[in-house]
Amino acid sequence: MSDNPWLDWTVELQSLAQAGLFYGRDDFDLERYERIRTIAAEMMAALSDLPIATVRGLFCNETGYQTPKLDTRAAIFDGDRILLVRERDGRWSLPGGWCDVNLSIGENTVKEAKEEAGLDVRAERLIALHDGGRRNHPRSAYGVTKAFVECTALGGAFTPNSETTDARYFALDELPELSAGKNTEEQIRLCLEAHRSPTWIPPFD
Structure with missing residues (x-):
């Protein structure tokens, strides 16, 4: 609840x-x-x-038994700094979005990192599965399961696009205003904690 x-x-x-x-x-x-x-x-x-x-x-546009939508978020690091992209409303988030029906969680994470941050990445491991209704605000009109995935940057560079206007690495003590419906400071801290731990066990709701 x-x-x-x-x-x-x-x-x-x-x-x-x-x-x-x-x-x-x-x-x-x-x-x-x-x-x-x-x-x-x-x-x-x-x-x-x-x-x-x-x-x-x-x-009112869906049919069938209702299940949560799946949202993937890429956690990309430069040392202890994490990459965030600036949304059109000026707030910041981990690169990500709805999982396409023909893509796995890993594949979708890679796709979203390229589209929103301009980076080619390799999806390495799952950090966490969160219930968006419990963790993120404002509450969505439908159920959302959020998958946070640690990624390694392989190359590429940011270019402005239809979804994001900037991409930068931030330390935890300099985080900008976050898009809380997509990720919270607590979730970003969790990503950094996982990044530092070689034996991380993904928590789930």
């Missing part, structure tokens, strides 16, 4: 409604499930200050 139970209940209502719409057969039940999903979208809009059209796009 997150620190806002109303968000948790709203996400659960949406999930139940989506499953009901997929597995239900009775027309009257389907109508009720659709109404429950609409109410859940309206609740999420009210709780998050997101426009209702945005929430409907997140809540």
